[in-house]
Amino acid sequence: MFDWEDLRYFAAFVNAGSLSAAAKSLAVDHATVARRIAALEAALNLKLVDRRPRAYVLTDHDRRVGEMAQQMGEASFALEHFANAGQQAIEGQVVLSAPPALLGSLIARRSGELLARYPALALKLIGSKSRASLTRREADIAISLSRPGEPTLVAQLLGHLDYRLYAAASYLRRGLAPAYIGYDQSQAKSPQQRWLLQQAGDGPFVLHSNDLRIQAEAAAGGAGIACLPTFMAKEHQLEPARPEAGSMSIEIWLAVHEDARATPRIRAVMDFVQHCLRPLLRL
Structure with missing residues (x-):
């Protein structure tokens, strides 16, 4: 055997x-x-x-x-x-995968609330720009920027996350020609980067990073203009840049394996994720 x-x-x-x-x-x-x-x-x-x-x-x-x-x-x-x-106790580990910016700023920061409510629960948070496979059990719950296609998953659209151009007040006061902060080649096909390239036109890029939080930090330090979600701009005390450019949005999806969604500990974490994200999303 x-x-x-x-x-x-x-x-x-x-x-x-x-x-x-x-x-x-x-x-x-x-x-x-x-x-x-x-x-x-x-x-x-x-x-x-x-x-x-x-x-x-x-x-x-x-x-x-x-x-x-x-x-x-x-x-x-x-x-x-x-x-x-069939069990009622909310206990054991739940693995949650999400884009690092959402996971760090909106979920990890508030995870103490969930763990105080359910002391027997344990979280494993995986920051990933590509959705972890629920079918292969890489995660129990996944938050992604596109709708999952696997037939065994149950997916729910939580809402739309708006992005705009932001910069530090000190940078805007300098009155320089716009210079931009964006993703590197690893995220060149993301909708945020494509929109940013359209807005930038021939404007120079002074900094590239694969991490949105690093881009926000660079913008806060006065390096240039970044395309960021509103919650992150507020977190770094950034101001709108080039209001005429308007905004763009991306979908935020929550997915779970159909065989796992009724498990009490997974249901509890799903409810917590929605509680954290929904107030910041546009339906």
């Missing part, structure tokens, strides 16, 4: 596509993933990967085993949450 943990590691490898990526998703080293795959092969008496000098390569046969492993993992996940849904 094979070890279920070995099967879980192999499924992670199939999903991730490489030992290093699977190791990162599982928070282990790649040697552990390789060892688990070898143990599964021995238990099943099957060769599951083609070992090459620089990589492990899957065959179609191997992928089918990976698909079955993923289905078994999903069934286990559903059974666990079905059992949890």
